[in-house]
Structure formats: structure tokens, C-alpha cells
Amino acid sequence: MKKNLVLILIVVLLAVFPLFIQKGAEFGGADGKAESEIGNIAPDYEPWFxxxxxxxxxxxxxxxxxxxxxxGAGFIGYFVGLNKGKHKKFTQKRKEE
Structure with missing residues (x-):
């Protein structure tokens, strides 16, 4: 329980810390930067679609x-939990034998 709280605190700090260090900074996506860089490298480039x-x-x-x-996270979490439950049921069944 203590380990989980420490890990959650670290994740929150990693998410919030940059906001205080870089005040007024714009956190844009990689798409916009890639588009501008492609425009610098090849100004006559035309997108395929x-x-x-x-x-x-x-x-x-x-x-x-x-x-x-x-x-996506719910889908992955469901299948991870489902497989963990199957594994737990299988190991309990083997212990009973």
C-alpha cells in the first residue's frame, strides 16, 4: 500500500513539475513540430492525403x-485482469490437487 502511494506521488510530481518550471511555455504536440520541420526541409512537399x-x-x-x-486503457486493463484471474484460478486449482 505504501509503495503504491509513493508511485502515485512520483507520477503526479512528474506531471505537475514541468508546469512550474516552464511558466508560460506552450506544450504543443509533435504533429505541429513535425509539420513545421518538414516545411523547413522540403518546402514543396505535398501531403499524400x-x-x-x-x-x-x-x-x-x-x-x-x-x-x-x-x-484503450480500459480494453488493456480488462484483458490483463482477465488473464490474471484465469492464472489465479488455475494456480488455486493446482494447489487443491
Whole structure:
């Protein structure tokens, strides 16, 4: 229990610490930086394809991204828990034999 609390505290500090060190900094994504760098390297570059749908605002884009991450984490967590439960049931069954 104590180890979990320490790990949670470390994760929170890792997430919050940069916000205090870099006050007023913009934390943009890698997509924007990559796009500007490609423009610097090859100004005549044309993308192969464009997006099917653009979200109306950055907030909705963030919402969809976090929703996608939450669904993925739930999916992974479900199968990890399911396999752990199967393993625990299997080991208990072997101990009884």
C-alpha cells in the first residue's frame, strides 16, 4: 500500500513539475513540430492525403483523443485482469490437487 502511494506521488510530481518550471511555455504536440520541420526541409512537399473530418475545435480534438486513450486503457486493463484471474484460478486449482 505504501509503495503504491509513493508511485502515485512520483507520477503526479512528474506531471505537475514541468508546469512550474516552464511558466508560460506552450506544450504543443509533435504533429505541429513535425509539420513545421518538414516545411523547413522540403518546402514543396505535398501531403499524400488529408483528414476525412476536422474537429470543430481543439477542445473537441482533445476530448476525442482522451476518450480514445481511456477506451484503450480500459480494453488493456480488462484483458490483463482477465488473464490474471484465469492464472489465479488455475494456480488455486493446482494447489487443491
Amino acid at each position: 488529408s483528414s476525412i473530418w476536422e474537429p470543430p475545435s481543439g477542445e473537441i480534438e482533445s476530448l476525442l483523443f482522451s476518450l480514445q486513450a481511456a477506451i
